Amino acid sequence: MNDDLSEVVRMLTDVVGEDFLTDVAIGPDTAFGDALVLESIEFAALAARVRDHGADLPALIAGLDLDQLLNLTVGDVADHVAGTRTATGAAR
Numbered sequence: 001m002n003d004d005l006s007e008v009v010r011m012l013t014d015v016v017g018e019d020f021l022t023d024v025a026i027g028p029d030t031a032f033g034d035a036l037v038l039e040s041i042e043f044a045a046l047a048a049r050v051r052d053h054g055a056d057l058p059a060l061i062a063g064l065d066l067d068q069l070l071n072l073t074v075g076d077v078a079d080h081v082a083g084t085r086t087a088t089g090a091a092r
Contacts, residue, residue: 004078011049012074015042028075036074050077055084 009026016038024035032038038046047057060080061069 002078002082004082005075007053008050008074008078008081011046012036014049015045026074028073028078030074031070032072032074033070046077050081053081053084055081 005028012026013021016036024030026036030036032043050057057077057080060077061072064072
């Protein structure tokens with residue numbers, strides 16, 4: 001698992017708790033709309049943690065069409081975090 005993906009998984013664990021995630025194998029292809037059915041408050045908490053890493057999750061979501069939104073994956077979020085860091089030149 002790459003560092004960005006591991007970081008997003010850690011963020012998810014912080015948001016929903018380890019107990020929830022023991023029932024779900026999380027990888028880059030894990031979809032938010034399928035395996036990770038988050039409550040809106042949990043998704044907002046995840047967005048805040050992503051923002052703390054310099055990425056804008058609402059901006060990512062705003063650029064998606066309905067099919068892309070329904071199929072958004074943990075890997076997509078990790079790629080967004082990595083892309084934002086690369087674009088800004090920020091270090092981990």
